[in-house]
Amino acid sequence: MKKEIKSKREVILKNNSLINTLINSSYLNVLKISENDQKMIFKDLSFTQAHQSRRSVILAKELQIVCENEKIKESFEYLFNPDLLSQILETYLYGLNVFEVNYKLKDGFYYPILKQRDFRNFGFNENDELVYNGNGCEEIVEDKKAIYGLFGSNFLFKNGDALLTKLYFPVKLKNASLKFWMEFLERFGSPWAVAKTDSDPDALASEIHQMLNGDSAVIDKEEELDLIQPKAKANYNEIIDYLDNQIRSVVLGANLSSQVTGGSLAAAESHNQIRKDLAAQDGQIVLFILNRAIKFFKEINHFKDELYVQFFSEAEPKSELCERDLKLFNMGFCFDEEYIKNTYNVEGELIRETLEKKDFKDLEND
Numbered sequence: 001m002k003k004e005i006k007s008k009r010e011v012i013l014k015n016n017s018l019i020n021t022l023i024n025s026s027y028l029n030v031l032k033i034s035e036n037d038q039k040m041i042f043k044d045l046s047f048t049q050a051h052q053s054r055r056s057v058i059l060a061k062e063l064q065i066v067c068e069n070e071k072i073k074e075s076f077e078y079l080f081n082p083d084l085l086s087q088i089l090e091t092y093l094y095g096l097n098v099f100e101v102n103y104k105l106k107d108g109f110y111y112p113i114l115k116q117r118d119f120r121n122f123g124f125n126e127n128d129e130l131v132y133n134g135n136g137c138e139e140i141v142e143d144k145k146a147i148y149g150l151f152g153s154n155f156l157f158k159n160g161d162a163l164l165t166k167l168y169f170p171v172k173l174k175n176a177s178l179k180f181w182m183e184f185l186e187r188f189g190s191p192w193a194v195a196k197t198d199s200d201p202d203a204l205a206s207e208i209h210q211m212l213n214g215d216s217a218v219i220d221k222e223e224e225l226d227l228i229q230p231k232a233k234a235n236y237n238e239i240i241d242y243l244d245n246q247i248r249s250v251v252l253g254a255n256l257s258s259q260v261t262g263g264s265l266a267a268a269e270s271h272n273q274i275r276k277d278l279a280a281q282d283g284q285i286v287l288f289i290l291n292r293a294i295k296f297f298k299e300i301n302h303f304k305d306e307l308y309v310q311f312f313s314e315a316e317p318k319s320e321l322c323e324r325d326l327k328l329f330n331m332g333f334c335f336d337e338e339y340i341k342n343t344y345n346v347e348g349e350l351i352r353e354t355l356e357k358k359d360f361k362d363l364e365n366d
Helices: 018-023 035-043 045-059 070-079 082-088 164-188 201-212 236-252 265-301 319-330 337-344 352-365
Strands: 062-066 096-106 109-116 122-124 130-132 146-150 193-196 216-219 308-312
Touching: 035 045, 035 164, 045 082, 045 164, 045 236, 045 265, 062 070, 070 109, 082 096, 082 265, 096 122, 096 265, 109 265, 146 265, 164 236, 193 201, 201 216, 236 265, 265 308, 319 337
Parallel strands: 193 216
Antiparallel strands: 062 308, 096 109, 096 146, 122 130
């Protein structure tokens, strides 16, 4: 009896465990996110767009140094440059944003120089003191040697609630999806030359490759090669769009302010207001850190005069406050000249005689 010879067949299933790896990984802890992973997030175009949109609200405002000493004012305007403000505005990403404070002598005053440090090397001990653990052991940071900003700090997140942990998963999955989709298009989007032969398949494959210089396959005449496509809808564009929306929503709190594909104008304006509210929180962190540095300056140099920093936005005039002050003025209230200058960022002197003559003429006309 002739023994039946069965050709060997092998089924290979590609098991993509990316999602399980991401969910079960230690990268949900911000301290485990490496510099390469941080660079991956910062290079993502959707994140870059959302991040720029959020911090542009604060960077568009004018930073005012309130001080009568012009030299001190000019020095702090130079020290508190836009690069420093941009670094402070990253606090929401790290949860804990630490700046080392060095001091430089100029014109008889020691000025604080702020330099951003790696947030992963800092934390808090049981006494809520800032400690440095970059050398493997905790070292308490000396007084007036560091300033830090916190975002979302509570009993669950002592070092702040870092949004990098929320951005890592969608950015990583998006990049993996893009890579898979490009490999899929490269492999199955180009034509294949399939040859059949019952002689030497290697020789024929070499000849076809030299002739066409493209993707080719050689099989037996009795064999068939079919590409089975899934019947269910598998649109990777939807996955990428979904992840893009999640990235923007994490940074901006809403999505219509960064990408409008539908919805009403009222919804877009509402989402834009949410973006401004988040940016206003970031602005408070900026003012806290800068005024903290000024506090160190005043204590070290025993400076007693008025000195602080505030924001003034020409793009957002205080129209409501101005209308209120005008009504109060018409009711007979007098405002201090310093209040007018600081509130509305105006210079010059208030000519009271002109106002009195104008009010008198208005009464005569009535």
